[in-house]
Amino acid sequence: MSNSTLLPQLLNRLRMRQVALILAVGEHGTLRKASCELGMTQPAATKMIQELESALGQRLFERVGRGQKLTPAGTSVLRYFRGMRGSIESMSRELAELQLGSSGRVSIGSIMAPSPTLLTQAIIALKKAYPLLSVDVTMDTSDRLFELLREGVLDVAIGRIREEHWADYAFTPLENETLAVVVGVQHPLANKKVVKLSSLLGYGWILQPSGSPMREVLEQEFRVLQVPTPKGLIETASILTTTNLIAETDMVSVMPQSIADSYAQHGLLRILPCHIQHKMESFGSITRKDRPLSEAARFFLAALHQRESVFPVGQVF
Structure with missing residues (x-):
């Protein structure tokens, strides 16, 4: 099934209850525990998964002994559903904070390198522009930050991105790192x-x-x-x-x-005066192309790159 055919079918047939079920299976590891958490019978959960598999045209689970495990397609779907959950949670937080009169929240993840200068100055500029804004900063390695970005936990990551992810993520270089x-x-x-x-x-x-x-x-x-x-x-x-x-x-x-x-x-x-021959690839800002950025997140990126507009071609905002 081509993408042009699959997308309209998914938009018509995908239900949030199905998303919640797949996420619960990912959390608990078994369909029985997942169905219990959602307050539904196991036969009803099985039917719901079968409907989702029919819409996708692929099996999401395969039987192993008395249990079931995710197929490669199921693992892929779970990953994207986690991203959906992160986006919805972010939207929910932002709406709640706006209702309370605050200026929302921006979640930033960064490797160590930009911390003393680039990251610090960008956060200072962000807080001057948005005094009531809540800012979450996570420091970790590029691979771990990328997972948090993919799951929707982060709005912006500062790190490195592998070539196979270029199609779905916007990367703007910042500096080389020694x-x-x-x-x-x-x-x-x-x-x-x-x-x-x-x-x-x-x-x-x-x-x-x-x-x-x-x-x-x-x-x-x-x-x-x-x-x-x-x-x-x-x-x-x-x-x-x-x-x-x-x-x-x-x-x-x-x-x-x-x-x-x-x-x-x-x-x-x-x-130590000890030379390391191999060089690190450039690090930069990474955002998801399919996730809209808040005004504050866009301001942070501009401050980070020290220019008015930093959005590569294809960025959605």
Whole structure:
């Protein structure tokens, strides 16, 4: 079935109750628990899913033993339904806050790199323009922020986007990011003039979680050196946890140069003269093309990019 045929059929036949049922199955893992949560019988839930499968032209579940599991199509539908729920929740919050006389809410997610300058200044500008606006800021890795954006939890993410997502998301580059190798001020190598990455392999390491872009760059670096990724890692996306750990130990970590410079200026860490050959891809702002942005979210993007209009071709607003 072509997309031009499927879309009108879905608009005519898709019901919010079906969306709620699929979301409940995703939360609880079984149709029985999902139907109980929604106050419906299991046969009624089964019939509802069959109607949805008929509208989509694909099976969403397959039987495994006495239970059922999502098919690849079902997993895809669940992901998009979570995005729908996030959009509806965001709309509901905004309407409620407008009714109370506030200026709404903007949810922003960001990687560490823009925090000291770009993100801080954009938020300050946003609050000057909208004093009553509530602003939620989540700091995490690009891959985790992307999931929050896809589920509708975030209005704007600042990070990196994979090429396969370009069609559905608007990406506007901000800056390139260089990495710095850092240690505590008490580290034996803290005052060395020359340090090779290979000489640090005997120390404990703190790295970003597996799957994050920064972690992938470092693993490429280790492969070039023909050495394995250090064992016994501490994995965290928290800059506070990282700086606290290197302050109390001889562990080594890697963080964006802008963050490292800010902390080094305050005497909280040392940046080692250790060059990382592989470069990070540019980070930038990411928004969903299918989700309208509030006036405040649009203002934030303009402030972030320091220009009046930042919307790429295809952005819906």
